[in-house]
Amino acid sequence: MQPAAPGAIVPAGNAPLANEEVLFEGSPSLIPGLGSLLIAILTLGLGVIVLWWKRGGTRYRITSQRVIIDKGLFGKTLDQLDLYRINDFVVERPFSQRIMGTGNITLKTLEKANPEIHLIGLPTDVVALYEKLRMAVEASKQQRSVRLVEYE
Secondary structure, three states: OOOOOOOOOOOOOOOOOOOOOEEEEOOOOOOOHHHHHHHHHHHOHHHHHHHHHOOOEEEEEEOOOOOEEOOOOOOOOEEEHHHHHEEEEEEOOOOOHHHHHEEEEEEEOOOOOOEEEEEEEOOOOOHHHHHHHHHHHHHHHHHHOOOOOOOO
């Protein structure tokens, strides 16, 4: 058995997932918009501590096969969503976030327990990330032969 390629995601079975490519990895922006920047300035930087605490140790990892959200400062919660379960996307780029270079993506899923996943304050070009994610979702659905049928 060959070792995993650098940067490959290795699940518990120690075998890398086939062709899983990281599309985005990082935390929400500490100062996602102009309002947060204004709070940080007016409080002479003390507001940044509150913003850091509010961010809550959240870390996003979006790959070509799944979305992983790791939350928590002391107690950690790991949430994973396979891409083939995503039904729709909403890309939000409010003016204050566009100026700061951040944005939000909401994933509408087929899961009953968690029908919407909110990725807030992403410090990247969210439209480009959306395009990559959309292509990865379609590829994942084709790979698993998943089709969505709507009844009226």
